[in-house]
Amino acid sequence: MTDIELIEKLCNARGASGFEDEVLVIAREYLKDIADFKEDSMRNLYIYPKYNKGNRPQIMLDAHSDEVGFMVQAIKPDGTLRFIPIGGWNEKSLPSAKVQVFTSSGYISGVIAAMSPHLMTAEQRNAPVSYDNLVIDIGATSADEAISFGVEIGAPVVPLSPFEYDNKHGVMHGKAFDDRLGVGAMLMTVKALENAKTDMDIIGVISSQEEVGERGITAVMHNVRPSAVICFEGCPADDTSAPSYMVQDALRGGVMLRYMDRTVICTPRFTSFARDTARKKNIKVQMAVRSGGGNNGAYIISSNGGTPVIVAGIPVRYIHTFNCIAVTEDVEACVRFGTELCRELKKEIIEGF
Numbered sequence: 001m002t003d004i005e006l007i008e009k010l011c012n013a014r015g016a017s018g019f020e021d022e023v024l025v026i027a028r029e030y031l032k033d034i035a036d037f038k039e040d041s042m043r044n045l046y047i048y049p050k051y052n053k054g055n056r057p058q059i060m061l062d063a064h065s066d067e068v069g070f071m072v073q074a075i076k077p078d079g080t081l082r083f084i085p086i087g088g089w090n091e092k093s094l095p096s097a098k099v100q101v102f103t104s105s106g107y108i109s110g111v112i113a114a115m116s117p118h119l120m121t122a123e124q125r126n127a128p129v130s131y132d133n134l135v136i137d138i139g140a141t142s143a144d145e146a147i148s149f150g151v152e153i154g155a156p157v158v159p160l161s162p163f164e165y166d167n168k169h170g171v172m173h174g175k176a177f178d179d180r181l182g183v184g185a186m187l188m189t190v191k192a193l194e195n196a197k198t199d200m201d202i203i204g205v206i207s208s209q210e211e212v213g214e215r216g217i218t219a220v221m222h223n224v225r226p227s228a229v230i231c232f233e234g235c236p237a238d239d240t241s242a243p244s245y246m247v248q249d250a251l252r253g254g255v256m257l258r259y260m261d262r263t264v265i266c267t268p269r270f271t272s273f274a275r276d277t278a279r280k281k282n283i284k285v286q287m288a289v290r291s292g293g294g295n296n297g298a299y300i301i302s303s304n305g306g307t308p309v310i311v312a313g314i315p316v317r318y319i320h321t322f323n324c325i326a327v328t329e330d331v332e333a334c335v336r337f338g339t340e341l342c343r344e345l346k347k348e349i350i351e352g353f
Contacts (some may be wrong), residue, residue, distance in 0.1 A: 002335075003188055006030055007164040007172065010085050010180040014107060015088045016156040017209045018043075018349040023065040023183065027206055029189050035195055035204070040223065044216050047204030052196050056201045057347050060226035061338060062217065062296055063186040063233070064210035067176035070137070070157035072101065072297065075147065077273055079140030080113065083157060087211030088320055094253045094294065097322045098160040099136060103150030107353035110138040112293030124194050126272025134223055159322040170328040177316040178234035179210065185314060185331055186232040189338035194340065199346045210296055217296040220314060228308045228350050229300050234326070235313030236293070240283070249315045251326070254333040256283020261290035263298035265307040269353040274341055281340045284333050294304035308353040312337055329333060 006026070013022040024045045028037055031047060038046040040241045043065070068087030081101070096116035114226040117125075120323035128131070136157065140146035144197050183206055203224060207269055208216030235258075236268055241252035249256045258266060278285040297309040314334050317325040 002110045002331045003184070004165055004328070005352065006187065007181065007184045007331070008165065010184050011163045011174040011176050013176075013180070013202050014102070014156070014158045015065055015067055015176070016071070017066040017212045018114045018156050019102070019156040020065035020208050023180070024206060027177040027183065027187055031190060034191065040219060042216050042219050044220050046220075047190060047206070047207040049194070049204070050192055051199040054201065056199070057227040057350070058201045058224070059342055059345060060203050060205055060229040061189060062205045062207055062229055062231045062300070063182035063282055064179045064208065064216065064296060065183060066204045066209055066211050066216075067158060067178070067180070069159075069213050070099070070136075072151060072153055072155040072157065074153060075143045075151065076135065077143050077245075079142050079146040080135035081110070081146065081151065082135050083134070083136055086156070090129070090321065091134075093321050094134060096226050099157050100160045101136060101138060101151060101157050102155045104152070105150050108138060108149060110136045110157075113137045121342060122280060135271050156228070161322050172326050172328065174185050174324060175322060177314075177326050178319050179232070181234045181314045181316065181326055182232035182333055185312075185334040185338065188335045189232075189342070192339045193342055194344055200342070202342060207296060208285045214294070214296050214299045221300060221307070226307060227347065228345060228353070229297070229310075230341065231295055231297050231300070231309060231311045232293055232334060232338065233311055234316045234319060235311075236319045237315035237317040237326075239315075240317060242246075248286055248288035249313065250286065250313050250330055251317065253286045254285050254317060254330060255313060255337045256288050258290055258311050258313065261293040261295065263294035266297055266302055266310050267301065267353050270310050273335075273349065273353070274312075276343050277341055278337055281336070283337050283340065284343045285337070308350060
């Protein structure tokens with residue numbers, strides 16, 4: 001079963017790229033009884049389960065802690081805040097959205113300003129949305145007042161979209177499902193493996209700064225040498241936007257295994273083994289070929305002389321927006337998938353990848 005309390009904590013945590021600390025506190029607490037931890041200066045968290053036997057090949061389970069967000073670039077004379085994106089956004093979705101702005105005394109609420117239609121000229125109504133004409137309003141009336149609120153240049157900003165769960169239908173609403181659902185699935189997999197028989201040791205990694213170019217995992221792969229890696233990701237669901245014959249990541253479709261995206265061709269023999277394992281264990285999988293997107297697998301696969309990697313995706317509608325939708329059964333499928341795959345993998349199988 002999906003640990004909804006864990007998922008809620010992870011999704012509500014504030015963690016734009018470079019500022020992921022709240023996520024790591026939650027992860028440490030969740031696994032404190034069964035794992036030891038290390039952190040590096042990029043806020044990558046390394047999880048070493050106490051049930052490992054040691055001196056065995058390692059399977060690495062990766063998920064990234066950061067979410068897309070923003071950063072305060074300047075404070076305008078009227079007290080509003082100029083900002084820039086951290087990660088990829090659809091700018092058209094931003095006006096009137098509520099945000100949380102970091103200050104010296106904690107996060108405060110703000111809104112990405114949307115001009116009232118009563119005040120707009122015809123030219124303004126037709127103008128494209130861009131960061132040049134967007135500001136965050138925290139209710140200040142001058143730059144000095146905004147500064148008195150504790151806002152500084154360089155402050156991280158994230159959506160204000162509290163997690164909600166429809167228990168009757170298993171539907172989750174909230175922010176940061178990319179990749180807090182992946183983090184949750186990875187943590188639950190580490191816990192599920194506590195009493196499992198495996199031929200390999202497990203290392204969990206919660207990597208930082210994926211949304212700005214897979215930077216955290218670059219450091220990780222200099223510090224560990226796993227035999228194989230499973231990346232747990234929140235992936236864009238296409239079942240409400242693509243023609244039926246192109247739908248490859250649908251809600252309630254289970255784990256999305258991708259053959260490739262814009263940045264990586266996942267290890268083909270590993271992908272096939274994972275697909276066959278899922279089908280043998282009656283775990284829903286859907287296979288995908290993507291022309292866009294990217295993930296940590298792109299760096300992992302070429303690290304340490306070549307590391308077999310697959311991506312286990314959880315379908316998320318409206319990813320990289322303020323309001324995502326996903327379902328618990330897909331998270332559960334991902335946890336079962338990760339658990340069963342770790343049980344099935346052996347050194348000689350991986351050597352054949």
